[in-house]
Amino acid sequence: MAYQTINPYTNEVVKTYDEATPEYIESSLAQAQKLYKQWRNDPVATRIPVLRKLAQIFRDETDSLAKVLTVDMGKLYSEAQGEVQLCAMIADYYADNAEKFLAPRKIDSIAGDAQLENHPLGVLMAVEPWNFPYYQMMRIFAPNFAAGDPIVYKHAANTPASALAFEDAVKRAGAPAGSLTNLFLSYDQVEQVIADPRVQGVALTGSKRGGTAVAAAAGKYLKKSTMELGGVDAFIVAHDADMAQVNEIAPRARLYNVGQVCTSSKRFIVTENHYDEFLANLKKSFAAAKLGDPMDPNTTLAPMNSKKAKEKLQEQVDEAVQNGATLAFVHDPVDSDGQFFLPTILTDIAKDNPAYGQEMFGPVAQVYKVKDDDEAIALANDTDLGLGGIVFAGSAEYGAELASRMETGQVYVNTFFSSLPELEFGGVKQSGYGRELGQNGIMSFVNQELVVKRDAPADNLAGGLVTAAHFN
Numbered sequence: 001m002a003y004q005t006i007n008p009y010t011n012e013v014v015k016t017y018d019e020a021t022p023e024y025i026e027s028s029l030a031q032a033q034k035l036y037k038q039w040r041n042d043p044v045a046t047r048i049p050v051l052r053k054l055a056q057i058f059r060d061e062t063d064s065l066a067k068v069l070t071v072d073m074g075k076l077y078s079e080a081q082g083e084v085q086l087c088a089m090i091a092d093y094y095a096d097n098a099e100k101f102l103a104p105r106k107i108d109s110i111a112g113d114a115q116l117e118n119h120p121l122g123v124l125m126a127v128e129p130w131n132f133p134y135y136q137m138m139r140i141f142a143p144n145f146a147a148g149d150p151i152v153y154k155h156a157a158n159t160p161a162s163a164l165a166f167e168d169a170v171k172r173a174g175a176p177a178g179s180l181t182n183l184f185l186s187y188d189q190v191e192q193v194i195a196d197p198r199v200q201g202v203a204l205t206g207s208k209r210g211g212t213a214v215a216a217a218a219g220k221y222l223k224k225s226t227m228e229l230g231g232v233d234a235f236i237v238a239h240d241a242d243m244a245q246v247n248e249i250a251p252r253a254r255l256y257n258v259g260q261v262c263t264s265s266k267r268f269i270v271t272e273n274h275y276d277e278f279l280a281n282l283k284k285s286f287a288a289a290k291l292g293d294p295m296d297p298n299t300t301l302a303p304m305n306s307k308k309a310k311e312k313l314q315e316q317v318d319e320a321v322q323n324g325a326t327l328a329f330v331h332d333p334v335d336s337d338g339q340f341f342l343p344t345i346l347t348d349i350a351k352d353n354p355a356y357g358q359e360m361f362g363p364v365a366q367v368y369k370v371k372d373d374d375e376a377i378a379l380a381n382d383t384d385l386g387l388g389g390i391v392f393a394g395s396a397e398y399g400a401e402l403a404s405r406m407e408t409g410q411v412y413v414n415t416f417f418s419s420l421p422e423l424e425f426g427g428v429k430q431s432g433y434g435r436e437l438g439q440n441g442i443m444s445f446v447n448q449e450l451v452v453k454r455d456a457p458a459d460n461l462a463g464g465l466v467t468a469a470h471f472n
């Protein structure tokens, strides 16, 4: 497997990188383990200044850091700048809150003076995707660095420059050696690292394919894991939705980052009274997308991240149409050799169509017509995935009622989906398990060690065990 930057707009092979040697993997793990042993004894507060400095680096160097993303995987420069700024917010958030989140929690118990102490767990292995190369790293780095877990990571094969730029920023922020180490690993090497007894936790963000392989390895070696996987998020247009709002948000919810977002709205589920207007507007908005140089501020739709991703998406669309879906809209061709995928709308996707419930990771909207809101919820839940979702309804309260009926990890009502440091992120079903960001995001890889203390043994404790009678 080659770690290689191929600019998806120009197709230029910018740089190829060598895989990590066994010696480098070993020295990285040894250094990380040594640091973990030290961090076991250091208070959380000792690490906070590094997060503050890291946030500052991401703010001060937004433009140069953003450019690395655009060359690596093609995203719009303006969106890349936004990603860098969000990283600064995440670093600041854990600098502000980590000590509070990790403070011991007193437990009212008859056994004695009991508390849960949050200690680091040990070295973590992270496996991350190319779609938000820095943000995905910051989601895992900032909370776990604060908690005291060193990380080794494998980034996506097509975003090696971003992987290295992130590692470099962390170093320049003053993080001790071993805090975060990029390893250009093969899949077999990922499993070897997971098997290593020094590694105590595994976090993956990616597809079901990657998630299944890495979760299996984590299970085989009994390592705690979190999985942030794909989604076919529903965008529900309820019977009483405000269509001016819907028409503004729906196209963005599908086209942001060229639709390569785990929580992009991939299925628009529209009540029949709004269907014709919805479809007409979506076509108009998709037609207005300006495909071009991602560095050009006038461009609104960048190329996809790679030739491979573009070809896979085309195969999925072709298969959907062969199985009866209607190609309701395709954007005009664009005069470029870049890896552009023309914004596309599919309708009439029957339940037996392979496209039904299939994640299409690019600018393809699936639009479904339903009779009423109950049918919308039933269709939204008729999938093996459950990551995010959007509901537009006549009132926030009614929208929230519908949201609560959705089997998914996170829903936004009458607004655009956003990811912010304080908001827990994660899914259910085959969209994964565990949460990143927010308070839960820092608890994934801590040892919640219970300590019960008293001055002398309790009279009614037999041989150190509380007897059943004691509780009665």
Ligand code: NAP
Pocket: 001, 127, 128, 129, 130, 131, 154, 155, 156, 157, 158, 186, 187, 190, 205, 206, 207, 208, 209, 210, 211, 213, 214, 227, 228, 229, 230, 231, 261, 262, 263, 359, 361, 387, 425, 426, 427, 431, 432
């Ligand atoms: P992917 O193929 O699973 O890749 C993600 C990472 O896993 C990459 O570093 C990849 O390495 C690695 N990987 C894949 N198979 C592996 C294996 N057998 N052993 C070890 N490592 C392996 O995912 P993708 O298709 O690039 O990314 C898009 C997917 O990620 C979508 O499904 C999207 O919805 C999901 N996603 C989820 C979230 C979330 O928070 N829930 C966020 C973003 C994206 P290589 O690059 O070398 O193959």
